[in-house]
Amino acid sequence: MSKYYLFQDTHKCIGCHACEVQCKTHKSLPVGPRLCQVLTVGPKLIGDLPKASYIFMPCFHCENPWCVAACPTGAMQKREKDGIVFVDNNLCVGCKTCISACPWGAPQWNPELGKVVKCDYCMDRIDRGLKPACVTICTTGCLHFGKAEETTQIRRERHARHVAALDQE
Template sequence: MAKQLAFYFEQKHCVGCKTCQIACKDKNNLAVGQLFRRVSEQEGGTYEKRGAAVIPRRVYAFWLSISCNHCVNPACVEHCPTAALQKRAADGIVHIDQERCIGCQTCIKYCPYGAPQFNPDTNKVGKCDFCRDLLAEGKEPVCVSSCPVRTLGYGTLDELREKYGALNQTKGLPNATITQPALVITPHRHAISG
């Protein structure tokens, strides 16, 4: 593989506005219930009761913005019975050949990130394709270009790791050793120690 494209997520500054999620949904004209990028809140903390009062202790909230992570070892590709899911050799983008997809949803079962989404109208599965069409025009993926706080970015996995470190999982995400996601995260302070 020439290079592995990856997403960068600066979690510590994400405000959970869901602009990336909406931009992706609009660009891909997704049906109700389908999301190729999802933003979710993670919260926690403790409290102490003093008589009738409840005193919060170390209460926190942070957000996750997750799409397909175009994993180094994608379980969806490995288990697709028709080879509809493919990993491009040139850049590591995992995409679905809609002509080959039979809608069996095996990829949904094996993806730990919930990236593949079944469309009951077409009886096929779709997912983030890293905005291949925009990349071909020299543009950024729509989730990256739409983020008002600039918490999303992309580049090659090696460059992102060199610049930001190699962290690719935080609270709320599955164990990264399962598929080795092409994702680099600058975490919220409670996403690691929480």
């Protein structure tokens, strides 16, 4: 499991896709590959009003990543120090085996490079003590990133505030 955790407060997300755009800009990606995706659920009628929800889907940096196990060249790797799963472009031959192996669709095909790319939590930024590009641009502050124990506390506090607000009604 990754030492880091990236999660979304779905109650705050407005589906603006700024996170996707910032990710593509930071990684210099062409049209096509999306290393994080905002999926729209709905709209559904809640009461008499239509409501849509937006789900942020990055790579989950699995404990036992299928993409790493499937890669025949060792290009798909997991960093031992923090569990971040990434692609070593020098080793990737573009066979797309990792794409087929991942049940979440995290590895994506980059037609310009003829290689696979995926969310690596912006390792270059993490290594400099910064947050991933998608988190820094989030206009509503719905994306949270940090060490697993820190983000667990944030989620607990958010849930407690939500429950307290319900009690006020």
